[in-house]
Amino acid sequence: MELKIEGLTKKYGEKIALQDFSYTFSSGIYGILGANGAGKSTLMNLITDNVKRNGGKILWDGKEILELGKKFRSVIGYMPQQQGMYGEYSAVGFLRYIASIKEIPHKEANEQIKQLLEVVSLENAAHKKLGGFSGGMRQRVLLAQALLGNPQILILDEPTAGLDPKERLRIRNYISDLAENRIVFLTTHIVSDIESIAGEVLLMKNGRLITHGSPADLIAEVNGNNLEDVYMTFLGAE
Ligand SMILES: Nc1ncnc2c1ncn2[C@@H]1O[C@H](COP(=O)(O)OP(=O)(O)OP(=O)(O)O)[C@@H](O)[C@H]1O
Ligand SMILES: [Mg+2]
Structure with a gap:
């Protein structure tokens, strides 16, 4: 199971919402962090083919998803940010x-x-x-x-937004159990949710992937105590 993204780019008019994004995903939970407008939802919308890309490739087990069409859509579960x-x-x-x-x-x-x-x-x-x-x-x-x-691919765009603490914890634990043999994308502004369940974290800024790593590695890299410190180090200056 492999989702390989190469040089993915999306523009809205002059605005570059996603710029030259490349990453290879295999099973596990990927936490996507970034400020409002960083390009997180744009990336999710491109993977689900809800919006047209301006360039780049998305390959599912080596095959372009635009060519797989319906076959690819049937492996995706998508929880959109908008209700x-x-x-x-x-x-x-x-x-x-x-x-x-x-x-x-x-x-x-x-x-x-x-x-x-x-x-x-x-x-x-x-x-x-x-x-x-x-x-x-x-x-x-x-x-x-x-x-x-x-x-096989689960895209959760802000899944715990608006949940009370008890439900948030329950859903978070449930998502954590889902990760086996599945690619889970999780975008949220609740950094502690990502810290506790994501195996890999991707930080985005202005449409670009600026760094990635396991929560522990990223925290060590910035000499921080938690993922909030990582966030503030890389994205706090905005
Ligand atoms: N349909 C659209 N038309 C024009 N611009 C858009 C559209 N969708 C997104 N954008 C722009 O693309 C950029 C990235 O937006 P995106 O929704 O991907 O950000 P995000 O990281 O999901 O933010 P948030 O945390 O607020 O959900 C922003 O500058 C946004 O204004
Ligand atoms: Mg969004």
Whole structure:
């Protein structure tokens, strides 16, 4: 399992949102850190092919994802940062809808949905309309839909934003358990979440990858006590 990115570049008009990004990902949790506008979501949107790139390659086990098309999309679970949701759907209804897009067979989908609603502690709200959900509850439904189909690549853009501390910890532990035999991308501004579960951390600034390493190595490199110190050393001057 290998996702290889080479020279990936994205511009919005004159603005370079991602510049010459190269990295090879294999199974594990990758924490992506960077200030607002650093290019984190842009990178995620390029991997999911939600936006068109201006240059570079993304290879999944050696094959360009644009050529793999649907075959590649079926290995991805994506939890977007924006909460665009269908208020009239119930939680179960929404998950069934996503399962049908992912072409998961009916019976299997129902089993997965039941299990995932428990994982995100929403089994009691399964048949309630999303329109009446709190922000944190919506966030958990979004995480559940990303996990449908047991994807090999999991992209979580700010998955714990808006969660109360108890749910945040629960979800964080759960994400940590998911990493085996899977590539997990995790972007968040909650640096301590990344420190505790990411095997590798990538720091981005102004569309560029500026450094990367394990949390322990990065902390040692800056003679710091925690990943916050790493963040402030590399990104604090903004
Ligand atoms: N659809 C768009 N149109 C124009 N500019 C965009 C668009 N999406 C992103 N950008 C610009 O690209 C840059 C990178 O944005 P991106 O959303 O990737 O940042 P981010 O690291 O995810 O930030 P945040 O922490 O706020 O989520 C920013 O300067 C942003 O303004
Ligand atoms: Mg973002």
